Amino acid sequence: MKGSLRQSMTWLHTWSSITAGWILFAIFFTGTLAFFRAEITHWMQPELHVSTPSENSAEVGYQYLLNKAPDAKEWSISLPTERSETVSVSWRYGNERGREQLFAQRSQLDASTGEDLAPRDTAGGNFLYRFHFELYAMPRWLGETLVGIVSMMMLIGIVSGVIMHRKIFADFFMFRPKKKLLSWIDGHVLASVLALPFHLMITFSGLLLLGGTLLPWNGNGGGHGGPPEGGAPQERGGRPAEVVNAEPIAPHINHSALLAPIMAKASAHWGVPVDRITIKNPGKENTTFTVSGANRVELSAGRGGNSGLVFNASGERISEDPASTAPNTTQAVYNYMDMLHQARFADSVTRWLLFFAGILGTLMVGTGSILWVEKRAKKQLGLKGFELVRGTNIGAIAGLMVATGAYFWSNRLIPADMAMRSDWEVRVFFIAWLACVIAGLLRRDRMGWLWQTAAAAALFSLLPVLDVVTSPVGVPDALRMVFDVACVLIGILCWYAVVKLKNGGKPKRRSAAANRKPDADNMKPVRPRGRTKTEQPA
Amino acid sequence: MMTLLCLVLCCIGFMHFSMANTKHFSAVTGKDLDDIAYGKIIFQVLGSSFLLVATWPAIAGWETEIGLVVWCGLMHVAAAMVSLFYTYLPGFVRVCWMWLMPGGLLQRAIAR
Numbered sequence: 001m002k003g004s005l006r007q008s009m010t011w012l013h014t015w016s017s018i019t020a021g022w023i024l025f026a027i028f029f030t031g032t033l034a035f036f037r038a039e040i041t042h043w044m045q046p047e048l049h050v051s052t053p054s055e056n057s058a059e060v061g062y063q064y065l066l067n068k069a070p071d072a073k074e075w076s077i078s079l080p081t082e083r084s085e086t087v088s089v090s091w092r093y094g095n096e097r098g099r100e101q102l103f104a105q106r107s108q109l110d111a112s113t114g115e116d117l118a119p120r121d122t123a124g125g126n127f128l129y130r131f132h133f134e135l136y137a138m139p140r141w142l143g144e145t146l147v148g149i150v151s152m153m154m155l156i157g158i159v160s161g162v163i164m165h166r167k168i169f170a171d172f173f174m175f176r177p178k179k180k181l182l183s184w185i186d187g188h189v190l191a192s193v194l195a196l197p198f199h200l201m202i203t204f205s206g207l208l209l210l211g212g213t214l215l216p217w218n219g220n221g222g223g224h225g226g227p228p229e230g231g232a233p234q235e236r237g238g239r240p241a242e243v244v245n246a247e248p249i250a251p252h253i254n255h256s257a258l259l260a261p262i263m264a265k266a267s268a269h270w271g272v273p274v275d276r277i278t279i280k281n282p283g284k285e286n287t288t289f290t291v292s293g294a295n296r297v298e299l300s301a302g303r304g305g306n307s308g309l310v311f312n313a314s315g316e317r318i319s320e321d322p323a324s325t326a327p328n329t330t331q332a333v334y335n336y337m338d339m340l341h342q343a344r345f346a347d348s349v350t351r352w353l354l355f356f357a358g359i360l361g362t363l364m365v366g367t368g369s370i371l372w373v374e375k376r377a378k379k380q381l382g383l384k385g386f387e388l389v390r391g392t393n394i395g396a397i398a399g400l401m402v403a404t405g406a407y408f409w410s411n412r413l414i415p416a417d418m419a420m421r422s423d424w425e426v427r428v429f430f431i432a433w434l435a436c437v438i439a440g441l442l443r444r445d446r447m448g449w450l451w452q453t454a455a456a457a458a459l460f461s462l463l464p465v466l467d468v469v470t471s472p473v474g475v476p477d478a479l480r481m482v483f484d485v486a487c488v489l490i491g492i493l494c495w496y497a498v499v500k501l502k503n504g505g506k507p508k509r510r511s512a513a514a515n516r517k518p519d520a521d522n523m524k525p526v527r528p529r530g531r532t533k534t535e536q537p538a
Numbered sequence: 539m540m541t542l543l544c545l546v547l548c549c550i551g552f553m554h555f556s557m558a559n560t561k562h563f564s565a566v567t568g569k570d571l572d573d574i575a576y577g578k579i580i581f582q583v584l585g586s587s588f589l590l591v592a593t594w595p596a597i598a599g600w601e602t603e604i605g606l607v608v609w610c611g612l613m614h615v616a617a618a619m620v621s622l623f624y625t626y627l628p629g630f631v632r633v634c635w636m637w638l639m640p641g642g643l644l645q646r647a648i649a650r
Contacts, residue, residue: 173556173621194617197610297601336603345604349541353611360614 009164014372017157018389020150021369022396027147028365029400031132031202032358035343035351036483037125038083043483044411045119046471051087051110053080058259058277060114061087064107065282069093070252075279076104080111081294082348085477087111120416127407127426133210136426144213151210155203157368161192168193184371191364198357199364205337252283258315262289265317266309270295287313290321296345300326302335303344366397391441391448398452399436401494405459406432408487412470450501453494461491540599544592544609548616551588553634554641556620558582565624566632567645574645581641589613 017024033040042048054060061077069075069091078088090104108117123130130136134143162168172193175186192199207214263274270293278290292308299305304324312318326332339345343354373390380386410428414421436455440448464484468474476484556562558581563571571577596612597605623631635642 170559170561172559173552173562173617173624175621175625177625190618190621194621195614198614297604299603299607340607350600350604350608350611353608353615356618357611357614360618 006164006166009160013157013160013164016153016160017365017368018372020153020157021365021372022392023146023150024154025362025365025369025396026400027132027150028358028362029404030128032355032362033404034125034129034132035346035355035358037129039125039479039483040128041122041124041126042083042085042479043467044122044124044408046412046473047117047119047416048086048108049471049473049477049480050115051080051085051108051117052112052477053085054112056260057087057111058263058274059256060111061089061109061277062256062259062279064109064114064116065089065091065279066252066254066256068107069105070283072282073280074104075282077277077279079273079275079277081275083479085111085479086117087114121420121422122411123422123426124411127429128404133206136430141213144210148207148210148214151203151206155200155207158192158196158199158203162196165189165193181371181374184367184374188364188367188371191360191367195357195360195364198354199361201337201340202358202361205341208334208337209341253285253287253313255279255283255287255289255313258289258311258313261315262291262311265311266291266293269309270307285313288318292321294347296323298323299336299339299345300332302326302331302338305335305339305345369393369397387444388441391444392437394440394444394448394452395433395437396440398449398456399433399440401456401490402436402452402459403429403433405456405463408463409459409466412466446501446504450498453501454498457491457494457498459491460487460494463487463491540595541608541612543595544599545612545616547588547592547595548609548613549619550639551585551592552613552617552620553631553639554581554585554588556624557635557639557641558585562624566628566635574648577645580644584641584644 057079058077061079062075064087065072065075065077068089071093072091073094074092076090078084078090080086087109088106089109090106092104108119109115110117133147134140135146136143138146165171168189171186171189173190175190176182179186259277263277266274272293272295274291274293276292278292280288280290289311290308291311292306295307296305301323307323308321309317310319310321326335343351346354369389370393373386373393376386407425407429410425414424414428418424436452440452442448443451464476464487467476467480467484471480557566558571558578560571560578563569563577574580592612593606593609596609599605600608636646637643
């Protein structure tokens, strides 16, 4: 690291990014998909596709709980939203000390009929979500520490990238296609600079969320929103709990007729529909209904930023459950970053905007890794280190797309009742990825890219067909439709890349002008037919 | 509706910003930016103003905290759109600039 500040920053940018580039690409790619993890999970559980939201979804949930857990201490009904087509119900019993159980028992119901749907065992979108911050098959603290380290390298890469770029504003909108190295540089700069605020936010907030793991001595271990040391363990996947000391069944008052007017009042109060009803002491005279909706107006309030309304057993509003507020500025900043990173507040528009910025981030990392190879292709071709990076790039970038496509395919092709099927889905993901990395190392030239991109294109563009064939409902609902259309778009982009790769390998035809002898006005040498040295297969 | 309004304002803002660049300006108009007195500053001020005004529909639709996030996200989209338009639809950019953008209309008025 010698020379001027800009030269030093260039060195830092290059080496901090290339060493972390592959894992950063995986983090960005899976993290971007995780913005839609609920939708992905819905697609990956075809048993839920039969559910159709209806106006009486709340009553459907109430009747189910009335039959299933009449003596529970608390019921909760999550209604269909723009991200869910089913009614999700949960219930808790009181324990020996009269307190409620920590974990609730859950069911997912057909929103029209109330039928208990038993979705297949799958990690769904949660696998992609968890992978992006704790990786896989290693202790959680280790995965989070590794992700923390590469996130820090990413932050260094972003800051040094801004400093090293001499004409960051002059080149702000510049993209020169069909210029080989220049096109890669422009693509990398565009993807980086256009969404620079997002890149800074997502990297910095990611580091904040991993603060508990990276700074374990601060007494707030657990990382990524985990509980403090010695606190309650974080629940994964809604594990049902044992029924402890259930209270004797008492005569039950059916309050289902109150639900519609209560929801109407709350909805009119906020201007947004109710999406959750919590009923305490259901069926008793002291029953209370707490309703909440997507009425958040602040991010700094954190996860409790939605306000609720409380109604009594007569359907009268008795109090307002206000949104929580951050106790101090530090907490408010943390909450803001937490909510932004995880998009917990986001409606459809905001979620798509974050997704778009995430794609730019993924492109930034991917083009950066490719740019490293393109820049050195002439000088270092054949050197071991260079060939390693060149081959691994293919497996890490195109291979990850193949692996993700294979993960979705395995979800529908592995029998629904197979033991440990969710583990097998994840195994398919990693086996496909490993195969692609090996294939990339063996075939490091343009053909390596072409084969793997073609595989990804085929997998993604045929996913809608697989969906229609293997789902119990042929016509996709809105959530599935979005997933399928997104897959087709990814497929089209991959096919476009395949065509470009295929044509890029062919020698250009000589034009009549090129066949003329160079004269004083046209001294540009004509490229010879056939492959150049840099295009030779490794 | 607020989303669309915010996006359009951001696009107009970035269009002015890009035209404050000598290379882009001469590519679109065929003229030299230096020939227009205070052209660079005028376009930058206009661009900044449109970007600032674009916060209004975002905040009106989503309240302040979330609105600013939406505004930022739409700026990313607008910047990408302007950049792709320059590359693949330069004729469209030329027509937009000369007939629809305040900066372009101002430039023509000054030229007269």
